[in-house]
Structures are given as C-alpha cells and as structure tokens.
Amino acid sequence: MPPPPPPPPHLSFAQSAYHELSLYSHIPAARQPQILRVISGITGMLPETTLEHHLVYKPKRPRRPGSNTELYYLQLISIVPEEQKQEEREEKGGYDVKSQKWRMRLEDFPEYGGKPVTSRNVFGAGFGEGDALGLVDSLGFMFAPTTTTSSLSWVLLFPPSHAVPNAQYGNPYPTSGLQPLDPARSWVLKAAIRVKSHQDLESVSTGHNELKGFKELMRGICDLEVVERLALDTRVR
Template sequence: MHELALYGQIPSTRYEQVLNILAGVAAMKPQTAYERHLIYKPLRNRDEGRVNKKFPNRPVKPQIVVHQHLVRELAEGDFGKESPAISAKAEGGGVESAPWILRTQDVPEPETKNLVLRGTTETVMSSESLQHYADSSMYSFVAEYITEGHRFIHKDVVIHLHRILRFPAQAEPQSAPQNVLPPLDAFTLIDPSGAFVLEAAVRIDDRTKQSLVSAASEELMRFRDLMKGVVELKTPERLALDTRVR
C-alpha cells in the first residue's frame, strides 16, 4: 500500500473555525480521535545470519531497518486508568479494546515534489506479537506520545486535524511504556503554541498502476485547491519524514 499526503498547520486560535469548515466540506460531524503512539527501535536485522540460497557464498543483502510504530485508538474515558501497553485487554470487564496497529512508513519518494508519496503498511497485532516488544534483546523503547484531534472523510481523502501531547515528565528516564495513562489534563503540548497539524491523505493498493497514482494525486490536489484561503497544504522536507534506524 502507498500513501499520498499533504500537510498544513493551524494556529490554535483558528482551530474551531477550521473544524467547522472541514465539517461543511466533508458533510459530516467531526469524529473525535485520540491515539496512543509507541516508538521502538529494532536491535536486530531480520536478515542477520540468513543464508543466500541463490548465491551461498554471498551474504544476504540486509533490508533497511526502520523504527517500529505502534498505534492504538483511545476513548476519552481511557485516560486516568490502568492501561498496560503490551496487553490486548481493556480494564474493567475483560472486553477487547481497540487493537494495536503496527504502522511502517518508507522514506518519501524523491521524484514527487508537490506531495508526499511513500509506501506504508498497517498490521493488526496479536497479543503474541506484542510480547516481542517487551524483549529488550529485540527492541529498544524510544518514546510514547498521544495525539488528540478530529478526523473527517472527504471522498477518498482522509483528513486528520490533530496535535501531539507529551506524557508528564518522570524522575527517571523512561525505558518502557507507562502502565497507567495519566488524566488528559496532565499531558503537555509538544508545541507550546497549541498549533494543530492538518494531514490530508489518500491511499492506493498498487503503486505500479500509474492510473491509480494519477487519480489519487488529482483528488488530493483538488482538496488542496478547495482549502485555499483556509489552510496552506504543502509538502514538508522529505528527510524530516525519514523513519530509518541510523
């Protein structure tokens, strides 16, 4: 799967205005969206030690290692409660909560200048798969954060208007996700100005079909033109979206 995307920034003072405009454009009520994000660094290459079956005397060319990005949707009522990251059960009754999704994103393709185009995958994680991230010999915990905002759908364009919340500072360096989600008002903004990011994205299944790429690109550009005067949608610095492990 590949994703085509554009980004814009909204000052906090214009958030309600833009939210109402997007609701009118998409002809739908804003969908409140909270997400918990965990970032892990793989410590081993999957190709390490593999035998090259075609050329036994040559080592297998290692794949590029990227940071592992786990995402789970939250409800406002999830804050201020126990919430172990490596668990598939919600508190208070053993009901399955929203699953963890493993999201991987390639470096944006350099050929596209007017939008971001990159390979992306999303995989629903099982309880067994999540346990691997607790193994310190396989993965190193990097960071966790929360996004809050709203989501819209306009034709094939998924619109996410959000900002990033930072967990409260701890006395000791954090080496694993917290098992208790603090109350929502305990989080701090990563951008003190309170600005929001608007992400507009279209996904396609087959990058090799130029007709799909062209159709998705055109739809994204139409949305960009539709939002002129409201928000400037543009392409960020390509390498600022680099997820590779150095």
C-alpha cells in the same frame, strides 16, 4: 523497504499494505475552529476525535558499516477510549500497556523527486488477542520513545478492511499529566489518500488530482503543501 514478517499463528492479526499520498499544513490554534467548520462544510460530516498512544521501536542491532540496507522505526498504536469512560475504568485498575489492543505500523521514507504530493509506502498489521509487545521484541526491535497523538479525522471513504473487530481499543490511558508538544497548541492538517500500490498509475493519478482539488478548495484558508522529506524520515540514524 521490505514488509515486516508476519505474526506467528497464535497471534490473531489483519495485515495491510498501501501507498499513501498526502499534503500538510500548519494550523495555528486560533484558526483551528474555523478550519474545522470549513472542512465539515466540504465533507458534510463532523470530525471524529481520536486519542492515540504510540509506542516507538528501533532495531536492536545497529546498521552494519558499509551496508546499503536501511533500518526503520516501527510503531505500535492503540486508540485510547473516550475520557469519561476512561476515568471510570482508571479507578478499577489503571493502565496496563500489555493489555492494550495494538496495531503495528511501519512507514517508508517518502519518495524523492518533484512530486505534487508526499508519497510513501506503509505497512501494517492489526492485532487481536496475543502479546503484541512480545512479538515486536522477538522481531528484533527495542523500545524507544512513546508519544500520544490527538487527532480530528474525516474519512470520506473507508478502505476495504478485514481487521479484527475492536482490535484497537484497550484499557484507558492516564491523560491527566499530558502536555502538548507545542506550547502554542498548534495543529497539523494532513490530507491523505490511500492507494493499493504505487504501481497502480491510474489510481495514483486520481489520488493526485483529488488532493489537488482539495488544495484548491482550501486555498486562502490554509496552504496545503508537500512536506520536507526529512520531516517524515523514519530511518534509524
């Protein structure tokens, strides 16, 4: 999958490209507090709560019949500020999607084969000032669904980054009407490692071993497994 074209010069941004290795586990709501305590004990850190607003886009032009070129969904992602500050700011003007600070994310279809982890390329760009929504439109993408994701994260080692400071934070998102996608309020545990390139075999092997070690630590508490590829299919059909 080719990387997305760079933003125009008037839009400040920081690009990133990496190879993601990951394992997944389904966590029932009743087990979530226990899982949080276990992982906090392993990492020596408390989780960081994050609420993200995802805008999903698809190419305006359909795939040509007989073409071997795959078309992929693209996401714009913005981190929603904490709820208390959000309520204070909602009273002053509400939520304006165009004034958010967005980052772009384009995920490849996971690699095929009997690998011990889910493996795929990820491309992204963090935007500072400028019209990110207008940029995505100019690249030939149209708006599809929108989702909001709540996550609890532990980052053991931050990768080197030259992102624009505070580029992901924008106006508050109205969360009062949000409903969980799963009525049972279950969670998905994702353990992921980023390496610079899938061609860096030494780093990929190290990543495999790190995930294998974490899987063993969590054995008996939850089952971390390779996810079905079609569950992470980012291709447009």
